Amino acid sequence: MNKTIIININSIVFHIEEDAYEVLRSYMIEIKRHFSQSDDSGEILQDIENRIAEMFTERIQVGKKEVISMLDVNEVIGQMGRVSDFEQVDEMKDEPYLDESKEDYKRVISERKLMRNPDDKVVAGVCSGLGYYFGMQAKWIRVLFILFFLFGGSGVLLYVILWIVMPEAITRADRMSMRGEEPNLQNFKKNFEEELEGYKDDLSAVRGHLSNGGKAVGKGISTFFQILGKGFAFLMLVFCGMVIIGMLITFVGFATGILGYQDEMVFPGLQLLSTGQAFIALLAGVMAITIPFIALLHIFLRMLLKTRSMNTYLSLSLWAGWIVSIILIIVYSFVGIQEYKESSTIKVEKVLEKQNVYHFEEKDIRVIEAAALDNGDKKYTMTFKKKELSRYLRNEINIRFEYIDSLDIPYMQYNYFAKGRTYQSASERASHIDYLAKQDKGKIVFDSHFALTTEEPYRDEAVSVVVFLPVGAKVTIDQTIRSKMWNLPYSDCKKEYDNDETIKYTEWIMRRSGLQCAPLHIEKAKKKEKKVKDATISDDESSY
Numbered sequence: 001m002n003k004t005i006i007i008n009i010n011s012i013v014f015h016i017e018e019d020a021y022e023v024l025r026s027y028m029i030e031i032k033r034h035f036s037q038s039d040d041s042g043e044i045l046q047d048i049e050n051r052i053a054e055m056f057t058e059r060i061q062v063g064k065k066e067v068i069s070m071l072d073v074n075e076v077i078g079q080m081g082r083v084s085d086f087e088q089v090d091e092m093k094d095e096p097y098l099d100e101s102k103e104d105y106k107r108v109i110s111e112r113k114l115m116r117n118p119d120d121k122v123v124a125g126v127c128s129g130l131g132y133y134f135g136m137q138a139k140w141i142r143v144l145f146i147l148f149f150l151f152g153g154s155g156v157l158l159y160v161i162l163w164i165v166m167p168e169a170i171t172r173a174d175r176m177s178m179r180g181e182e183p184n185l186q187n188f189k190k191n192f193e194e195e196l197e198g199y200k201d202d203l204s205a206v207r208g209h210l211s212n213g214g215k216a217v218g219k220g221i222s223t224f225f226q227i228l229g230k231g232f233a234f235l236m237l238v239f240c241g242m243v244i245i246g247m248l249i250t251f252v253g254f255a256t257g258i259l260g261y262q263d264e265m266v267f268p269g270l271q272l273l274s275t276g277q278a279f280i281a282l283l284a285g286v287m288a289i290t291i292p293f294i295a296l297l298h299i300f301l302r303m304l305l306k307t308r309s310m311n312t313y314l315s316l317s318l319w320a321g322w323i324v325s326i327i328l329i330i331v332y333s334f335v336g337i338q339e340y341k342e343s344s345t346i347k348v349e350k351v352l353e354k355q356n357v358y359h360f361e362e363k364d365i366r367v368i369e370a371a372a373l374d375n376g377d378k379k380y381t382m383t384f385k386k387k388e389l390s391r392y393l394r395n396e397i398n399i400r401f402e403y404i405d406s407l408d409i410p411y412m413q414y415n416y417f418a419k420g421r422t423y424q425s426a427s428e429r430a431s432h433i434d435y436l437a438k439q440d441k442g443k444i445v446f447d448s449h450f451a452l453t454t455e456e457p458y459r460d461e462a463v464s465v466v467v468f469l470p471v472g473a474k475v476t477i478d479q480t481i482r483s484k485m486w487n488l489p490y491s492d493c494k495k496e497y498d499n500d501e502t503i504k505y506t507e508w509i510m511r512r513s514g515l516q517c518a519p520l521h522i523e524k525a526k527k528k529e530k531k532v533k534d535a536t537i538s539d540d541e542s543s544y
Contacts, residue, residue, distance in 0.1 A: 004067050010046075010053040014060075016068040024073050030082070052076060112180035115169040124163045132178050233303040240297040244290055251286045255279060277332060284328035291322040339459060343419045344426035352410040355442055358469065359505070361478035364448045366393065393449035396462035397435070400486040401515050406470040412437065415464040426459070435463045446481060475508040475515060493517030 002017040007024075016024065028049075035044050055076045056068055117128035120138060127145060131138035145159055169175045258278045295318065298310050352358075404410070416433040420426035435450035450463055469475065482490045493506040496517055509518040 009056070010050050012053050012057065014053075014056055014068055015066055016073075017070060020068060020070040020073040023070065023077075027073075027077055027082075048080070052080065055079065113174075113177040114166055115174060115178040116163070116166045117175070117178060118168055118170070119175070123159070125168065126159055126162045126166060129166055129169070129178060130162070132180070230304060233300040237297065237300040237304065240293045240300065243293045244297065247286050247290045247293075251282065254282055258282060277335065280328060281332040284325040284332070287321055287325035288329060291318050291325070294318065338421050340419045341421055342423045342426045343417065343460075344423055344430050346416045346427065346430045348414040348416070350412050350414070350436065352412060352444070352467075353439055354410065357442070357474045357476060358410075359443045359476045359478070360399075360446070360467075360481055361443060361505075362446050362448050362481035362484070364480075366449065393451055394458070394461055395449045396460075397446070397450065397465070397484050398463075398486040399446065399465045399467065399481070399484045401467045401469060401475075401488070401510070403471050403510050403512055403514065404468045406472055408468075408470055410467075410469050410473070413466040413468065415466070417460070417462045417464065419460045429459055429461060433461055433463060437465070446484070469510045471510055471512055473510040474518075475510065476505045477508060478505045479503075488515060489517070 002019065004015050005018055005021045007014050007016055007021065031048060032045060056072065059068070059072050059075075060066070112133050114133045115129050116125035117132065117138075118125050120128040122142065127141040128138040130136075130141045134141075167174075169178045258275060301307055302309070414435065416430040416435070418426050418429035418433070420429055432452070433450055435447065437444050437446045439445075446465070450461075452458065452461060477485065477488075477490065479490075479494075482488075490506060493508070494503055496519055497503045497506075506517065507519045508515040510516075
């Protein structure tokens with residue numbers, strides 16, 4: 001009994017005798033060696049293996065056996081043909097004197113199979129498959145189906161039925177069977193060569209079309225991008241010009257602000273420097289931004305107008321100016337930071353006169369009021385607003401309240417704060433702050449701003465005022481000063497009044513927890529103070 005071997009062909013498992021396996025193995029090696037030089041050898045070998053697997057499957061099913069014998073292998077090889085068979089035919093074709101009648105190896109015509117042709121299809125390849133089966137051109141079959149559809153409507157139904165019934169010719173062996181060609185090695189090779197020649201012809205035609213079309217498309221794309229590039233260059237030219245003009249206007253505007261002609265136009269950060277330093281820093285900043293846009297402007301002008309390149313000396317000058325401007329910006333940034341390195345606070349205490357009610361309000365020192373002048377029955381009040389003063393006036397002021405024992409004397413503590421390069425310079429700047437409240441006629445009036453000396457630039461100068469009042473002291477706070485009150489719920493207290501929209505001041509009382517809103521206490525204190533004044537007046541009148 002011969003030994004059997006299990007093999008796998010096209011994902012199908014077969015049991016084969018050992019000697020038959022050796023013959024089949026040699027046959028497959030011979031085929032692979034011959035077709036290894038082809039451009040698409042993998043596809044040809046796959047089709048051949050598929051055909052061999054189909055033939056082995058048919059023999060097993062027909063003979064109702066489980067093992068492939070030597071006889072089966074020889075019959076399959078005989079049907080498929082050997083490589084040496086069509087190699088001899090090729091050698092004979094090369095001889096010029098050979099008569100065509102002597103050519104023994106021609107394409108064998110076998111029984112055709114009804115299959116759909118995917119290579120020549122309009123819908124599903126049914127008509128093309130029928131054309132091969134009946135030996136007709138596919139166009140006549142299509143005409144028949146159209147006639148069936150026009151004169152009865154049965155063409156569509158028949159086409160759908162055939163579409164379902166007819167299998168698709170997927171592999172090369174299927175397509176050969178559809179055309180009635182014997183699926184052997186010679187026909188496999190011939191079909192592959194014909195397909196390859198067709199691909200080459202199609203590829204040559206495509207290359208020709210692509211070459212001509214590519215030139216036209218390339219020219220169109222080139223023209224499109226040229227127009228697009230010029231449009232972009234024009235837009236960038238306008239943008240660069242606007243930036244340069246805008247920077248020149250900015251320089252003039254902020255320069256006048258630095259020199260004091262336009263106080264509102266002071267660039268943020270330049271107030272950290274002196275007038276000369278600020279002017280140079282502004283010029284350096286404008287140059288650092290403008291010079292690159294000048295270079296871009298020249299580049300886009302060259303793109304549009306085909307002008308010559310920039311002069312070497314001018315180009316080097318712009319480079320040097322830009323580098324110097326960057327260095328100056330870095331230097332003055334460092335100088336400005338150094339001016340804020342140290343800080344100092346100076347404390348000054350001033351005693352307050354005792355009052356039944358302490359009334360706090362604010363005076364806007366930016367408005368200079370003249371005394372009322374009598375002119376008959378008319379009175380004139382003159383005010384003058386001097387905008388130039390706002391450069392030297394600062395409103396970094398906050399006021400808070402603290403309690404002291406009821407027997408202690410009330411007082412105010414002024415904390416003057418400033419920064420500088422050194423502690424000494426910061427202390428000197430803080431000492432130059434002139435800010436004190438005025439107590440007159442029962443009112444304590446705070447100025448809205450404190451003044452800086454004209455020679456010194458701003459260095460975070462600020463004033464913090466702490467008002468120390470005895471427990472139980474009555475306080476009224478005018479709405480003009482509410483913005484300077486620190487940690488005081490002024491709005492909440494204002495809501496306690498019925499006419500909170502027209503109220504001019506709020507009333508408070510000092511507790512150990514701080515100021516508390518207390519309108520009733522203030523009203524009682526005012527009535528008591530009025531009674532005392534009335535009693536004093538009565539005593540004075542009786543004494544006379």
